[in-house]
Amino acid sequence: MSKPYYEFFSPVKILAGHRALEHLGHELATHGVAAPLVVTDRGVREAGLTDQVTAALEASGIQTRAIHDDVPQDSSTRTVADIAERYRSCGADCLIAVGGGSVIDTAKGVNILVSEGGSDFREYSGDGVVKRPLKPFFVIPTTAGTGSEVTSVTIIKCSDTGVKLPSRSQFLLPDAAVLDPRITQGLPKSITAATAMDALTHATEAYLCLGKNPISDAYATAAIRKISANLAAVLEDPSSLDGRLELAQAATMAGIAFSNSMVGVVHALGHCVGARCGVPHGVCMGVLLPFAQAHNLEARRTEIGELLLPLTDTDTYAATPPATRAEAAIARIQDLKARAHELAGFPRTLSETGKVGREDLPHIADSAIDDGALLMNPVEVTRDEALAILESAY
Numbered sequence: 001m002s003k004p005y006y007e008f009f010s011p012v013k014i015l016a017g018h019r020a021l022e023h024l025g026h027e028l029a030t031h032g033v034a035a036p037l038v039v040t041d042r043g044v045r046e047a048g049l050t051d052q053v054t055a056a057l058e059a060s061g062i063q064t065r066a067i068h069d070d071v072p073q074d075s076s077t078r079t080v081a082d083i084a085e086r087y088r089s090c091g092a093d094c095l096i097a098v099g100g101g102s103v104i105d106t107a108k109g110v111n112i113l114v115s116e117g118g119s120d121f122r123e124y125s126g127d128g129v130v131k132r133p134l135k136p137f138f139v140i141p142t143t144a145g146t147g148s149e150v151t152s153v154t155i156i157k158c159s160d161t162g163v164k165l166p167s168r169s170q171f172l173l174p175d176a177a178v179l180d181p182r183i184t185q186g187l188p189k190s191i192t193a194a195t196a197m198d199a200l201t202h203a204t205e206a207y208l209c210l211g212k213n214p215i216s217d218a219y220a221t222a223a224i225r226k227i228s229a230n231l232a233a234v235l236e237d238p239s240s241l242d243g244r245l246e247l248a249q250a251a252t253m254a255g256i257a258f259s260n261s262m263v264g265v266v267h268a269l270g271h272c273v274g275a276r277c278g279v280p281h282g283v284c285m286g287v288l289l290p291f292a293q294a295h296n297l298e299a300r301r302t303e304i305g306e307l308l309l310p311l312t313d314t315d316t317y318a319a320t321p322p323a324t325r326a327e328a329a330i331a332r333i334q335d336l337k338a339r340a341h342e343l344a345g346f347p348r349t350l351s352e353t354g355k356v357g358r359e360d361l362p363h364i365a366d367s368a369i370d371d372g373a374l375l376m377n378p379v380e381v382t383r384d385e386a387l388a389i390l391e392s393a394y
Contacts, residue, residue, distance in 0.1 A: 006213035009170060010256045012150045016179040016249060018241060021052060024138065025060020027176050028094060031136040035065040037092035039083060039107040040099050044142050045069040049183055050098055053140060066090040071099065075106040077121045078159040084113035094136040097174075098183075100195075101146035101281075104139055108154035108172045111137050121156050122165060130169035139174040142183050144247040145195025145282050147202055147255020149177035179252060181244035189235050189344035192247070196231045197286025197340065199223060199251040200333070201266050204289060206257035207307060208300045209264045209376040219257035225310035226250035231336060235343035264377030266292040269386060272367040277355045286340070287347055290333040291393040299379040301326045308332065350394045361390045 015023050028034060036057070040050050045067065054064045068083050087095070087110060095114075097107035112124045115134035124130055139149040153168040184192075203223035206216050226246045234243040269292060270284035279287075293304060305325030309317040311332040320328050340346035350356040365387035368374070374381055381389075 003213055006211075008213060008215045008260050009152075010150065010260070011170075012173050013176040014179060014252060015176055016245070018181060018245065020178050020180040021056040021140070021182070022059065024053070024096075024140075024176075024178055025057050025062050027138065028057070028062055028136070029060070031094065031175060033094040033136045034062050035091060035093045036062070036096045036138075037065055037083075037087050037090060037094075038067045038096045038098055039071060039103060039110065040067065040069050040097070041071045041073075041103055042069050044099050044103070047186055049142060052182060053096065053098055065092045071103045071106050073102055074157055075102050075109075076157045076159040077109075077165070080106055080109035080113060080121045080156055081119045083110045084119060087114045094138070096138045096140065098140045098142060100141065100143045101148045104141065104146070104148040105154040105156065107137065107139070109156045109167070111135055112167065112172070121167070122158065125165040125167050127168045129167060130171050132171060134171050137174045138176050138178065140178045140180070140183060141248070141251070143187065143191060143195040144184055144244070144251040145198035147199065147251050147258065149174060150252055150255040151259045153259075177252065179245065179248040181241040181248060184244045184248055185239060185241065187238070189238060190346070191282075192234060192238065193231070193340040193344040193346040194280055194282030194286065195251065196227050196234075196247055196282075197289070197337070197346070198282035199247070199254040200227045200336070201270075201285035201289045202254035202258040202263065203227070203250070204293065204307065204333075205263040205266055206254065206261040208293070208296060208303055208378055209262050210378060211261035211376055213261060216257045216261040219253045220261075221307070221310045223250040223253035223257065224307060226253070228311045228332070228336065232339045232343065235340065262376040263373050264292075265295060265374060265381050265386075265389070268368045268371035268373040268377070268381070269364065269389060271371055271373070272364045273350070273356060276360055276364055276367070277353070279350075279353050279355050283347055283353060286337055287350055287353070288389070288393050290330045290337070292389050293330055293333070294392070295381065295385060295389050296378050297326055297330075304329050311336075350390065356394070358394060361387060361394065364390055
């Protein structure tokens with residue numbers, strides 16, 4: 001049944017394909033800019049990925065003004081201010097983010113400062129504080145998971161207090177995102193698995209949470225289908241450009257889906273596991289996903305059952321009795337995780353991460369019930385229920 005009213009917003013232009021990078025120069029020209037500052041991290045630069053980007057720009061007659069490769073994994077307001085100052089001093093007129101979630105979030109923060117003025121990101125923290133278009137901004141994700149290239153939020157840690165400061169506005173969205181499988185081809189198997197499970201969680205929660213709508217459902221199911229069909233194949237053959245492109249597209253589709261429908265209990269728990277125990281976000285998502293959806297089973301039995309189709313195939317879906325399709329869908333997610341464990345060492349449980357102790361679980365549950373993601377979960381989650389999910393995943 002359709003909602004009586006919903007909103008869907010997805011204005012980011014997607015440049016996708018085996019030579020998508022070669023189209024980036026034209027995109028800059030379309031926006032009337034030709035002096036980009038590239039924001040990245042040292043690992044990405046040392047892997048030669050920024051060289052591919054600058055070469056593609058040079059082929060279009062565009063010279064990169066500067067490359068800032070010092071973005072840490074957990075970026076900060078000081079980092080954002082430093083890069084904004086470099087942007088101004090080098091005479092740049094646009095930003096290109098080449099990296100994962102931290103790099104993209106950092107570049108979003110930089111774009112606020114260089115467009116709005118000032119040097120303190122804290123002044124722009126909040127929902128809707130940024131109210132007008134920013135400078136031209138382009139994103140080249142180096143992982144296939146976060147979906148940050150199509151989300152309207154950035155989260156930056158305050159250098160003084162350590163508090164995470166979110167800023168949300170439609171104007172934080174990039175003008176274009178480039179999905180080129182050459183960029184993710186060299187990802188280690190462990191990161192490939194973790195980021196794909198992150199995207200699978202985005203898509204699954206988007207399909208089940210209270211903000212779901214027919215258009216976000218279409219993006220979510222398409223993403224799930226691509227991940228289910230391609231993750232194991234890419235782990236078996238990491239050089240597969242076709243498979244890499246499919247996973248990159250899936251991550252973007254999942255990002256579009258969840259940015260319009262939101263996420264729920266998996267993210268609430270995962271945020272707190274990551275914060276307390278230092279488990280990478282994608283690992284938290286993949287480990288917790290089937291156990292958390294088991295909690296949502298009765299409230300979303302029909303919808304979870306519907307996901308069996310994109311998770312498997314028409315024959316399996318048709319042969320599975322409707323009454324057991326939801327359980328079969330959750331079992332399929334467990335199977336995907338087991339295959340990722342076999343091929344890439346992906347943890348199947350919290351204990352297998354090697355970072356979470358059973359004594360941590362009550363503290364994680366205490367924090368999780370205050371996480372904003374729970375607001376959009378299809379059923380309420382008490383502290384005891386959160387702890388029970390964590391125990392089942394341990």
